[in-house]
Amino acid sequence: MQDSFKYKGMRKKLIQELQSKGIKDEKVLDAFEAVPRHYFLDNAFAEQAYSNMAFQIGSGQTISHPYTVAFQTELLDLKKGDKVLEIGTGSGFQTSILCQIGAKVFSIERHKELHLKAKRVLQHLKFNPRLSFGDGFKGLPAFAPFDKVIITCGAPYIPQALVDQLKVGGIMIIPIGEGEEQQMKRIVKKSETEIAEEDFGVFKFVPMLENKVK
Numbered sequence: 001m002q003d004s005f006k007y008k009g010m011r012k013k014l015i016q017e018l019q020s021k022g023i024k025d026e027k028v029l030d031a032f033e034a035v036p037r038h039y040f041l042d043n044a045f046a047e048q049a050y051s052n053m054a055f056q057i058g059s060g061q062t063i064s065h066p067y068t069v070a071f072q073t074e075l076l077d078l079k080k081g082d083k084v085l086e087i088g089t090g091s092g093f094q095t096s097i098l099c100q101i102g103a104k105v106f107s108i109e110r111h112k113e114l115h116l117k118a119k120r121v122l123q124h125l126k127f128n129p130r131l132s133f134g135d136g137f138k139g140l141p142a143f144a145p146f147d148k149v150i151i152t153c154g155a156p157y158i159p160q161a162l163v164d165q166l167k168v169g170g171i172m173i174i175p176i177g178e179g180e181e182q183q184m185k186r187i188v189k190k191s192e193t194e195i196a197e198e199d200f201g202v203f204k205f206v207p208m209l210e211n212k213v214k
C-alpha cells in the first residue's frame, strides 16, 4: 500500500464534504488530511476510500463512515495528551485519527483477526496505541482512569464499568440502541455518582456484543 498525490487530493475533497456536513474542529479535519484511510481497507476498495461510505473489513464488521468518525471525534473535544479508551478497534481507522490528534489511545476489539490486522496497519503507519483483544464491556481497569471514552459499536446500555473508568469531568461518546439504529449520546461524568446525558441524532453501527470474544 502506498500514499500518493491522487489519494491526498481525494482526502482534501473528503474534508470539504465533512465541512459541508458541519464538522468544524480543525484538529479533526487536519487528522483526516494526514491519515491515509485507504490503508485500512482491502485493495479492492482503495479507490473509494475517501467517499463517505462504510465498508466490510472482515469478520462481519464494517469500518465506520468518515462522517461518523469525524462527528464522534469532534464530540470528544480532544486535548493533546488526553488518555482515551476506544471500544471497537475494528479496522483501526478511528484509532489512528485519535492518535494523530495526539491522544494516548487504548483500544479494545473482540475479534482476534481484526485486532491483529489493525495492529499491523497502525504499526506500519507508525502510530503507537495500546491495542487489547477482549470484551469492551469490561474496559481496561488496569489503565483507568481515562479522560475520554469512545464506543464505536451500538451499545445496548451504558456499561457501568466504563463510567467507573472515566475521570470526573470526563466525556464518553456512545451510540445507544439494540436495533438497526442508535442514538448518539454524549455522557459527561459530573461526579463519582452523577452523569449528564445529551442526544446527538441517529446513527447505524454494528452491535456491541457482551461476552463474545473470539
Ligand code: SAH
Residues within 6 Å of the ligand: 061, 062, 063, 064, 087, 088, 089, 090, 091, 092, 093, 094, 095, 108, 109, 110, 111, 114, 134, 135, 136, 137, 152, 153, 206, 207, 208, 209, 210, 211
Ligand atoms: N472504530 C472502528 C469501527 C469498527 S465497527 C473503525 O474505525 O473501523 C465496531 C467494532 O466493534 C467491530 O470490529 C466489532 O467487532 C467491535 N465490537 C463489538 N462488540 C465489542 C465488544 N464488546 N468489545 C470490543 N469490541 C467490540
